[in-house]
Amino acid sequence: MAIFTEERLERKALWISPDNYLHVKEKYEIRLDKMIFYAESENRCRSVIILDYFGEESDRCGICDVCRERNELDLSKYEFDLILDCLKSLLAEENRDAEELVKLLDCPEEKVIKVIRWLLDHKKIQPDSDHKLHWCT
Ligand SMILES: [Zn+2]
Incomplete structure (x- = not known):
């Protein structure tokens, strides 16, 4: 038996406006694209990509696999x-x-x-x- 300590909301009470939903979906897709880019990228410094994902800029780290390949x-x-x-x-x-x-x-x-x-x-x-x-x- 499950005991609910809070009143459960009916499904129709969980309403997200279409605009808001689209905005969230769009933002999610941009992040997803960036993650896919990271996974597929073979020639950008990993840390540059990760920081770019969080909206920051940086120089090549010099120690990730991509940078090491360049160093070689x-x-x-x-x-x-x-x-x-x-x-x-x-x-x-x-x-x-x-x-x-x-x-x-x-x-x-x-x-x-x-x-x-x-x-x-x-x-x-x-x-x-x-x-x-x-x-x-
Ligand atoms: Zn690097």
Whole structure:
């Protein structure tokens, strides 16, 4: 036997306005999207994503699995980001092949190639039919 210590409300008393319900549902869906993004994301720092989920901004932590993978490239975060930014702006101008990019960047070739390879692996850039790379948005 169950004993209810409070008066039980009838179902019709538990009414949520449609507007309110939609608002809650929308907020929930945005959070859900962010969680799915976290689970699927392979190239954003975990802690950046988690803090973004709570509405805060932060720098890459340098120690999560994503950051460690970048660290293994043997590039400092500074070098990696610098090369990445240069590649991004060069590819925003026009599609270029890897050789062209290496020539245009004032950085050691092997470092540029490492970043290009990382970007390819993470589908940030993709080759066109004529082997020129384009930035995937
Ligand atoms: Zn990290």
